[in-house]
Amino acid sequence: xDCGKLAELLFPDIKESPEDYEARYPARTLPAGAWVTRxxxxxxxxxxxxxxxxxxxxxxxxxxxxxxxxxxxxxxxSKRETPGAAEAVIRALDHYGLxxxxxxxxxGESGAYGPYRQSDRKDIYRCFAKRxxxxxxxxxxxxxxxxxxxxxxxxxxxxxxxGLYGDRAAHRSxxxxxxxxxxxxxxxYVIRLRARDxxxxxxxxxxxxxxxxxxxxxxxxxxxxKTDGMPTYHFAHVTDEHLMRTxxxxxxxxxxxxLPVHIALFExxxxxxxxxxxxxxxxxxxxxxxxxLSKRKDPxxxxxxxxxxxxxxxxxxxxxxxxxxxxxxxxxxxxPEADTDTFTFxxxxxxxxxxxxxxDKLNDVSKDVLLRIPAAALAAFLADWAAxxxxxxxxxxxxxxxxxxxxxxxxxxxxxxxxxxAYGAQILAFIGYFYxxxxxxEDAFPExxxxxxxxxxLGGYLESYDCKDDRAAWFERVRVLAEAxxxxxxxxxxxxxxxxYKGHVGDVSTVIRIALTGRQNSPDLWEIxxxxxxxxxxxxxxxxxEAEIAAR
Ligand code: GLU
Numbered sequence: 001x002d003c004g005k006l007a008e009l010l011f012p013d014i015k016e017s018p019e020d021y022e023a024r025y026p027a028r029t030l031p032a033g034a035w036v037t038r039x040x041x042x043x044x045x046x047x048x049x050x051x052x053x054x055x056x057x058x059x060x061x062x063x064x065x066x067x068x069x070x071x072x073x074x075x076x077x078s079k080r081e082t083p084g085a086a087e088a089v090i091r092a093l094d095h096y097g098l099x100x101x102x103x104x105x106x107x108g109e110s111g112a113y114g115p116y117r118q119s120d121r122k123d124i125y126r127c128f129a130k131r132x133x134x135x136x137x138x139x140x141x142x143x144x145x146x147x148x149x150x151x152x153x154x155x156x157x158x159x160x161x162x163g164l165y166g167d168r169a170a171h172r173s174x175x176x177x178x179x180x181x182x183x184x185x186x187x188x189y190v191i192r193l194r195a196r197d198x199x200x201x202x203x204x205x206x207x208x209x210x211x212x213x214x215x216x217x218x219x220x221x222x223x224x225x226k227t228d229g230m231p232t233y234h235f236a237h238v239t240d241e242h243l244m245r246t247x248x249x250x251x252x253x254x255x256x257x258x259l260p261v262h263i264a265l266f267e268x269x270x271x272x273x274x275x276x277x278x279x280x281x282x283x284x285x286x287x288x289x290x291x292x293l294s295k296r297k298d299p300x301x302x303x304x305x306x307x308x309x310x311x312x313x314x315x316x317x318x319x320x321x322x323x324x325x326x327x328x329x330x331x332x333x334x335x336p337e338a339d340t341d342t343f344t345f346x347x348x349x350x351x352x353x354x355x356x357x358x359x360d361k362l363n364d365v366s367k368d369v370l371l372r373i374p375a376a377a378l379a380a381f382l383a384d385w386a387a388x389x390x391x392x393x394x395x396x397x398x399x400x401x402x403x404x405x406x407x408x409x410x411x412x413x414x415x416x417x418x419x420x421x422a423y424g425a426q427i428l429a430f431i432g433y434f435y436x437x438x439x440x441x442e443d444a445f446p447e448x449x450x451x452x453x454x455x456x457x458l459g460g461y462l463e464s465y466d467c468k469d470d471r472a473a474w475f476e477r478v479r480v481l482a483e484a485x486x487x488x489x490x491x492x493x494x495x496x497x498x499x500x501y502k503g504h505v506g507d508v509s510t511v512i513r514i515a516l517t518g519r520q521n522s523p524d525l526w527e528i529x530x531x532x533x534x535x536x537x538x539x540x541x542x543x544x545x546e547a548e549i550a551a552r
Contacts, residue, residue: 001173001175001176002176003133003134003135003136004134005176006133006134006139006140006176006179007130007131007133007134009176009179009180009183010130010133010140010179010183010191011126011127011129011130011133014123014126014127014130016123016127017127017131018127018128018131018269020127021124021127021128021243022243025112025113025243025244025245027245028068028245030066030067030068031066033065033066034062034065034066034067034068034247035061035062035065035067035247035248036062036067036068036069036070036244036245036246036247036248037058037059037061037062037067037068037069037070037246037247037248037249037250038058038069038070038071038072038103038241038244038246038249039051039054039055039058039069039070039071039072039093039098039100040072040073040074040237040240040251041071041073041074041089041093042073042074042075042077042081043073043074043075043081043082043085043086043088043089044081044082044085045082045085045088046295046302046304047088047089047092047093047302047303047304048293048295048301048302048303049282049293049300049301049302049303049306049320049357050252050281050282050293050301051303052093052096052303052316052320053279053282053320053323053324054250054251054252054279055093055096055098056096056098056317056320056321056324057250057277057279057324057345057350058248058250059098059099060341060345061248061250061345061347062101063099063341064344064345067247068101068102069099069100069101070100070101070102070103070111070113070116070244071090071093071100071102071103071104071105071116072103072104072116072117072118072240072244073086073089073103073104073116073117073118074118074233074236075117075118075119076118076119076230076231076232076233076236077230077233078119078228078230086104086117087106090104090105090106091106092303092304092307095307095313096313096316096317097313097314097317102114102116103116104116104117113243113244113245118231118236118240119230121236121239121240122229122230122231124239124243125224125225125230125231125235125236125239126225126229128235128239128269129191129224129225129231129235131269132191132193132224132268132269133191136194137193137194137268138191138192138193138194138224138268139171139172139173139174139191139192139194140171140174140179140183140189140190140191140192141164141169141171141189141190141191141192141221141223142171142174142182142187142188142189143164143170143171148164151164151168155168161219163219163220163221164192164220164221165195165197165219165220165221166197166219169192169194169221171192172194172221188227189227190223190224190225190226190227191223191224191225192221192222192223192224193220193221193222193224193264193265193268194221195218195219195220195221195222195264196217196219196264197219200217201216201217202214202215202216202217203215203217203260203263205259205263205276206275207256207276207277207278208248208250208275208276208277208347209277209278209279209280209347209350209352210278210352213256213259215259215260216260217260217264218260218261218263218264220261222234222261223235224265233258234258234261234262234265235265237262238262238265238266238269238271238273239269241273241274242266242269242271246274247274247275248274248275248276248277249274249275249276249277250277250279251276251277251278251279252278252279252281253278253279253280253281254281255278256278259276262276277347277350279350279351280350280351280352280353280354280355281293281354281355282301282323282354282355282357283354283355283356283357284298284300284356284357285356290354290356292354293357300357300359306423307389308389309423309424309425309426310382310385310386310389310423310424310425310426310427310428311362311366311423311424312366312369312370312373312378312381312423314369314373315362315365315366315369315370315422315423316362316366317340318332318340318365318366318368318369319361319362319365319366321340321343321345322361322365323351323355323356323357324345324350325343325345325346325349325350326349326350326351327349328343328349331343336372337372363422363423363426366422366423367419367420367421367422368419370421370422371412371417371419371421375405375406375408375409375412376401376405378405378408378421379397379401379402379404379405379408380401382397382404382408382424382427382428383397383398383401383404385424386398386424386428389424391428393428393435393438396435396437396438403434403531406531407431407434407531408421408427408431410523410524410527410528410531411523411524411527418523420523433516433517433518433519433522434528434531434532436536439518439540440518441514441518441544441547442518442519443514443518443519443520444514445510445511445514446503446507446510446511446520448502448503448507449502449503449507449508449510449511450502451548453485453502453511454511454544454548455545455548455549456485457481457485457508457511457512458511458512458515458541458544458545458548459545460481460484460485461478461481461512461541462538462541462542462545464477464480464481465477465537465538465541467529467530467533467534467537469526471524471526474526474529475526478505478508478509478512479505481508482504482505482507482508485502485508486501486502487501487502487503487504487505487507487508488500488501488503488504488505489504489505490504490505491504491505491506509525512525512541513525514544515540515541515543515544515545516528516529516532516537516540516541
């Protein structure tokens, strides 16, 4: 069979050769040791936390080495694509501060190795497929789904590996005229790789994270171009990484099983594969076992979840870095204020087995990260997030950013700073009482304080309260109030002689705290009152007295 004629029959419109593309996309001129990495999201409208995790690894390793990090949109599967999804993915990545040097942006494309959308690269794939056909390494296959199913059933019944290979690949050697006739009669077909039947059974490859892997050689005539002429992930991947001059492919563990196919394709095209680095998958503990963080079952697998909950992008980034590199936390302890970009990221410190995603740990990391963000910036972030996510509190927060800033700054400059703030929704719940519209009496007054004492103590407090008091003078007045009502001025006095008192000054301040904040626990009361201001402080106390009297 004349493979050259077959190639012309299948791709009459393709005039360019792979060499033309080689010349158009020359080897990059970069310093020695520079990594060229990429992210290839499919625009399905869903971005998994694992995608961001992999994105950070790619970004760090490229930029740290003086290389290039680019964004390619892998949109060859139109069935999976949702409108506007590519833009949504780009915006989601941008939110986390991922800087791409090349690729698709919301404003168009930049870079000399594009187009960066696979759907715009159809001719490139067809050109490389044409070359494979002309060399006898690929062929058109007209087998229908029903025929493929029948072959599979027969193989299964005979205990053979299912798939198209060897003499099962019936259309490997269709005569040229038969191909022409089928095409003319409108039969649809795919282009398949002609797998080597003489290959050794296994090969070894060095994975940048996992070390040497031994894998079975591909024996299947896998699809390169689908019936619509679009490439499969495998064929697009190999062609693109080559022409875009990717040096390292850092991708999820779920792709390891495709390595034999990718290596077979590089071999068929006579190209050198990049270095593969397969990251560990994110896991979640469920009871005593661990399982993959699932798109279907776990809302926290989606980046949208963090956006909605109001996690600061730096917090998510910091958390992912702690699980990406095992020495990151040690580095952070030694460099508490440093920018994460100054940490040296390595593939040696990346996990090879599943990584446990831990929401509590994320919150702890987040609390530390938020402490490093100035209160004014945090206030702006919170107000923007509330507005963006359509929270009803948004206008309240926006109406006085300075007020919000003072609230968020409470206890942050102490020798042992407070770490109360983790993410937007939690922060709003935590600081709600600063806003009259959000204030609720959540906790009851302490049980050891007789009910009749509550209005008495609050009334006395209202009389003695002076907003000009400093912290010490304020507390002194609370002590006096406590004593006057039969409560010990110092907890230790109460401990010594519990029978002499109804309680101690702590109980009295709890009554005041509940009246002011609606809660048993809060940051420093004196500080809270300074922020609430005199009028609101007095109104809260008076309101609590009224409510107590009304409840009788
Ligand atoms: N388009 C693939 C995906 O979204 C990319 C995988 C890769 O990194 O090669 O899963």
